[in-house]
Amino acid sequence: MLTNLAIKNFAIVSFVEIDWHRGMTTITGETGAGKSIAIDALGLCLGDRATTNTVRAGCDKTEISASFDIGKLTAVQKWLKHCELEQDGECIIRRVISKEGRSKGFINGNPVPLAQLKQLGEKLINIHGQHDHQLLLKASEQRQLLDAFASNQPQLEKVQNYYHQYRSLTQEKQQLLASVEQRQAQLQLLQYQVNELDEFGLQADEFEQLENDFKRHANTQQLLQLSSSCLQQLAENEQFSALSLTQQCAEQMSQLSALDSQAAAIAELLNDARIALEEAKNDLSYYQQNIDIDPETYALIETRYNTAMQLARKHQVMPENLFEHHCQLKHELNSINSDDSRLEFIDNELTQCHEQYQQACRALSQKRIKAGKQLALQISKSMQQLNMENARFDVAIRPVDDDKVQPYGNEQIEFVASMNPGQPLEPIHKVASGGELSRISLAIQVILSSKVITPTLIFDEVDVGISGPTAAMVGKQLQALGASTQVICVTHLPQVASRGHQQLFVAKLSDGKHTETKVNQLDRGQREREIARLLAGDVITEHSIANARELLTA
The missing domain is CATH 3.40.50.300 (P-loop containing nucleotide triphosphate hydrolases)
Structure with missing residues (x-):
């Protein structure tokens, strides 16, 4: 409070x-x-x-x-x-x-x-506020008042959830139908592109290996020439090869270190160098012996490499990105195919959602009908207490087209009243004066206050x-x-x-x-004088004071 x-x-x-x-x-x-x-x-x-x-x-x-x-x-x-x-x-x-x-x-x-x-x-x-009775003339306000009285929020949320699901499915279907022709043209292009890349069948990281193999086979003669030259300089020239010269130096440093221990570290380094050169000679010899000079293998590699480059230019991607591009095209193709499959199933989902919506609406309608009768009795009684002795109030609940999906249920809510005996029930805006509307609004506010958990109510x-x-x-x-x-x-x-x-x-x-x-x-005395002023105006008499005292003790 x-x-x-x-x-x-x-x-x-x-x-x-x-x-x-x-x-x-x-x-x-x-x-x-x-x-x-x-x-x-x-x-x-x-x-x-x-x-x-x-x-x-x-x-x-x-x-x-x-x-x-x-x-x-x-x-x-x-x-x-x-x-x-x-x-x-x-x-x-x-x-x-x-x-x-x-x-x-x-x-x-x-x-x-x-x-x-x-x-x-x-x-x-x-x-x-004092103008709230004007809101009472709006259909949306009347529906909200009835739902507040009936505590219909859980049922309303169900109806609205199914309404939004149905709307979302409907929009999705419309979008899918609107893009059928566009998807068909895109489908044909994607199918051609994917088939072309499927036929080539480039694997992940294959292009890098293919490019390396192509360069190696395209330069076989140069590889043989360079490796032979290196072997000649490294080991095959017995007098001036790097290996023989290093070995001679290592032997001399070994003799020197025997005379001076400070040279032992240098001798060790030279010996390590000799061992490394020996390993390099063996590896280079093995490499040279395995240089592939098979023209058929080279022809196959050259053909696949050139095809990869052509496809990359055709699809406007870097050749090393061709595999990823292929995967992306397949994903787009699957998406289009799934859109067509989605169209086949969406009607079933719409039908199921509509049935769930209708069930939720029927449950909401039952609560509204029951609460409408109770609210009508209470408001009628309150209106009669508020100097409208012959007034009758009712809540008209009229169903709408079942095929129509609305966020607040399948009926129209309208407050109707009869202010005099023998008069039929009509919408309140047709039969109630401004003062009567104000009293009806106040009656509803008082009745609904017991349903509202707001701790403080202000009536202005x-x-x-x-x-x-x-x-x-x-x-x-x-x-x-x-x-x-x-x-x-x-x-x-x-x-x-x-x-x-x-x-x-x-x-x-x-x-x-x-x-x-x-x-x-x-305080009490001040209240008596203020009530007396409200009763009699600026001139306060003993009689008006007595009336005020009587009102305060009632």
Whole structure:
């Protein structure tokens, strides 16, 4: 529940701090004093859009903070924990708006975007404005009210899930059908390209080996010539070969090291060099003997190498990437083939999804029909208590075409009423006046409040257009609601104001140069005088005081 609201430099408010209590709080004040200013500020704190006159004239910024006791609000606690914004037992929301229009939001001291303020605000407070009855004329609003009363959210989610699946499948089918001709032309080209590369059959990493083999066979004579020359210089020239000269040096250094131990390391290096040259001679000899000079093998290698180069140029890829290109073409070909196969199966999936959608819709319809009867009885009773003695209310649920897939089910919801005996039930916008619509809206809000888990309900002058016994009944209903939920009601009716467990008075003060709004909590005596003012106007008499005292003790 809301426990504290602090407002600084907002509109014509310099500074106001309000402590809120459980039960029903009523807010009254003179016309033009700004009775709804605390509600407006609270809405701003919870993410409403700021206007140009938000910041008080002459000030740099507006600051609004609201504190909530969330000790028993598990859903709010879970949300805060999920967002890593939790704080034991309490939640503090703050909004700062500069005169340039820049806005900052905070939850428990952590900066958050405006969207998160709105998400949290929806879990904490539900505000009903004096123009809410106009929404009641919209079919979408009527459907939402019935579903809220019936607690239909799980069934609605099933219907919407199947609706989105069906829409997605339908769009997929349309896309596949639209690209049939394009896919067919692409299929023929890909099939030709893949067949060509399949026939060549280049393997992974084969081109590098093929290129090396081609170079080796193409230069056989040069390889033989160079290897022979190297062998001649390395070992076959007995007098001047590298091996014989190194061996001579190694022998001499061995003799030298026998005379001087400091030369032993040099002798060892020369001996190692001799061994290395001996191994090189043996390897080079083996290499030379195995140089392949088979013309048939060379012809085969040359043909495959040239073919690989031609295919690479044809497909506009580097020859070393030809294998990967082949794999990619096969993948594209398989994708096109799978698209055609997908078309064969998608109709079955659409049929199955449509059946599941219809089943979910039928379950939703059954709940709506049952809840519609209960809601109609309760609203009819409430309307009669609100000075519409002969009124009847009903919820018309009309099925639509079964083949039509909609996100909210297979029926149209319409609120109908009869205001006088003998009159048929007709849509409420045809038979109810503005005042009657306001009372119907209030009745629905009170009835639905028991279905809504929002801990704080605010009614901002929803009692406009009613008076007398009707106002007394509205006050009684709101007071009863306040027994289980925190209710805040901005009103101009004494019958409603007197029903509050506590009462706030809004006054506008001016010294001729500056104007500001103050909000004060009234004690018993102050409440009597304020109720008397609402009853009698500016001239308060003993009779009006007595009437006020009687209302407060009722």
